[in-house]
Amino acid sequence: MSYAYLFKYIIIGDTGVGKSCLLLQFTDKRFQPVHDLTIGVEFGARMITIDGKQIKLQIWDTAGQEAFRSITRSYYRGAAGALLVYDITRRDTFNHLTTWLEDARQHSNSNMVIMLIGNKSDLESRREVKKEEGEVFAREHGLIFMETSAKTAANVEEAFINTAKEIYEKIQEGVFDINNEANGIKIGPQHSPTSPSSPSGGPGSSPGSGCC
Amino acid sequence: MSYKERLTRLEKLLRVDNLSKRGNTNVGGDSPNTAENQEQDVEETNDSIDLFELKNLVFHGLPGDSQYRALVWRLLLNYLPAKSIKSWDEFLVKKRNNYKHFVNDLLVIGEETRERNFDHPLNPEPDSKWQVFFKDNDVLLQIDKDVRRLCPEISFFQAETAYPNEQVVSGKMDRLHKRVQSVVLESSNVIRKGLGITKINPKGPMNQDGAETGEYHWEVVERILFIYAKLNPGQSYVQGMNEIIGPIYYTLANDPDVTWRENAEADTFYLFTNLMGEIRDFFIRSLDNSVSGIKRMMEMLMDRLKLRDQAVYAHIVKLEIHPQYFAFRWITLLMSQEFALPEVLRIWDSLLSDHKRFDFLIDLASAMIIHIRTELLTGDFPSNMKLLQNYPSIDVRDILTLANSFSTSS
Numbered sequence: 201m202s203y204a205y206l207f208k209y210i211i212i213g214d215t216g217v218g219k220s221c222l223l224l225q226f227t228d229k230r231f232q233p234v235h236d237l238t239i240g241v242e243f244g245a246r247m248i249t250i251d252g253k254q255i256k257l258q259i260w261d262t263a264g265q266e267a268f269r270s271i272t273r274s275y276y277r278g279a280a281g282a283l284l285v286y287d288i289t290r291r292d293t294f295n296h297l298t299t300w301l302e303d304a305r306q307h308s309n310s311n312m313v314i315m316l317i318g319n320k321s322d323l324e325s326r327r328e329v330k331k332e333e334g335e336v337f338a339r340e341h342g343l344i345f346m347e348t349s350a351k352t353a354a355n356v357e358e359a360f361i362n363t364a365k366e367i368y369e370k371i372q373e374g375v376f377d378i379n380n381e382a383n384g385i386k387i388g389p390q391h392s393p394t395s396p397s398s399p400s401g402g403p404g405s406s407p408g409s410g411c412c
Numbered sequence: 413m414s415y416k417e418r419l420t421r422l423e424k425l426l427r428v429d430n431l432s433k434r435g436n437t438n439v440g441g442d443s444p445n446t447a448e449n450q451e452q453d454v455e456e457t458n459d460s461i462d463l464f465e466l467k468n469l470v471f472h473g474l475p476g477d478s479q480y481r482a483l484v485w486r487l488l489l490n491y492l493p494a495k496s497i498k499s500w501d502e503f504l505v506k507k508r509n510n511y512k513h514f515v516n517d518l519l520v521i522g523e524e525t526r527e528r529n530f531d532h533p534l535n536p537e538p539d540s541k542w543q544v545f546f547k548d549n550d551v552l553l554q555i556d557k558d559v560r561r562l563c564p565e566i567s568f569f570q571a572e573t574a575y576p577n578e579q580v581v582s583g584k585m586d587r588l589h590k591r592v593q594s595v596v597l598e599s600s601n602v603i604r605k606g607l608g609i610t611k612i613n614p615k616g617p618m619n620q621d622g623a624e625t626g627e628y629h630w631e632v633v634e635r636i637l638f639i640y641a642k643l644n645p646g647q648s649y650v651q652g653m654n655e656i657i658g659p660i661y662y663t664l665a666n667d668p669d670v671t672w673r674e675n676a677e678a679d680t681f682y683l684f685t686n687l688m689g690e691i692r693d694f695f696i697r698s699l700d701n702s703v704s705g706i707k708r709m710m711e712m713l714m715d716r717l718k719l720r721d722q723a724v725y726a727h728i729v730k731l732e733i734h735p736q737y738f739a740f741r742w743i744t745l746l747m748s749q750e751f752a753l754p755e756v757l758r759i760w761d762s763l764l765s766d767h768k769r770f771d772f773l774i775d776l777a778s779a780m781i782i783h784i785r786t787e788l789l790t791g792d793f794p795s796n797m798k799l800l801q802n803y804p805s806i807d808v809r810d811i812l813t814l815a816n817s818f819s820t821s822s
Contacts, residue, residue: 237749243737
């Protein structure tokens, strides 16, 4: 199927927070309470529509354990978006966010959009991390934030799509160099390679200008 | 060789008659015990097992109804000394006692520490026994979560073992998962990839009064992995080890011979330790360039694929499907996550019988790619990634035969 853009995502966070379940809910619309451990990476893809344009998402789901960190790092480069996931019923997964964020910032391109996700919102009775805490952390670190439930599918679509919207807006603003595939964005085959910037063509679109 | 001939050959190689005389009753069940057979054995009163010939035979599949698998794996993984069957009784007593000491020293001591007063939970000294205890619990928590999701498509690991740890059952030693109970998964139902449904119980087995009695098989696996992690602090526990220990424990705990079966826990520990000794590079030095490292293994896979199927190789390279996207897991876990357990056992018979362990694993991986070449050649990046990461269910004998044709031709 043809598409306007292809965005690459990476999903990161501690083991057992529900990364693979979020991906499965988004790509297959189903929930699997006990998932095989992720060893290395797993891959998923889906088409979404933003602003009337078809956007293909390619998502890399990573292993959460420390021992696999060096592999995960090699996937940051080439990602336009990252979903940083913690488990609202496990305080330790929230406490580790800073480490994850440092890792992500250090190994990704500076424009990568990061969405902070507090997963397992269906388990309200076992909640250990307040929603406000997630919001504060996100604000302090310039992330978008959302609580989701891979089990009930609450906010799962929104999490993936809002991340894409943010990336799309950055493209419109000319922040992303879309000719550089290392940024995790690819222009679809239907688009003329001679006019890589968006049709609306923001005046500030200057490929390779880096961060503003 | 016919099936029957192969079975006879295996029993002869394993010296099944000799084994049953050792007091290990029932090894081999109704093994041929005719006068002719005994005469043949008299000719070879040799006390050793020919490992080379055993590998040659088992490489092509284990004859018999899996009843010899546990014994064969004990030999292939260099646990039982093949050179001297006579020494086995003494050897096994020693090893199993050693394991018992590990359990006592590493698990029971922790109990005493909590009761003594010289140390306390807020003691910040890194060598405080409490600090060690807390650090151990991080590892334990990880193991606990992983063993609970071990092979959910079969009910075995969620079933009760007939041979629990006596100290646990009598209440002298806490259940390991009690140490990390507050954070344990509360999954009531477990589903995996449409293969079947099993239930997970957060607690140990209970009697009618609701008191916990025996132990589940996963609790046994949890103990082995925790002891391994304690004894190998440099490596500790890495996710995926649960998938490696699973087939070993399953095989040993299902041995038809009760004298072997009741020692499944201790023997699994040693088999797992030996196997990890050979594949540890896959786990810790994940991205290095050493000869046995995972990166080198993946390079070998692509080199061999290029030689054997230029078209598929070129297509995969063109699509930028790198081996680390799929073969990392294949190789690290010795295919244990790619197929259902019975197929994994069959594959491991060959992998463990490989004279150049684990070279055949690379041939097998390339055979898996070539086996689905038609689909791959017409597929794009996402569809091929899905295919390679969710390998279709096939008759594994097809890929084993294909892989074998490579290794014999090269």
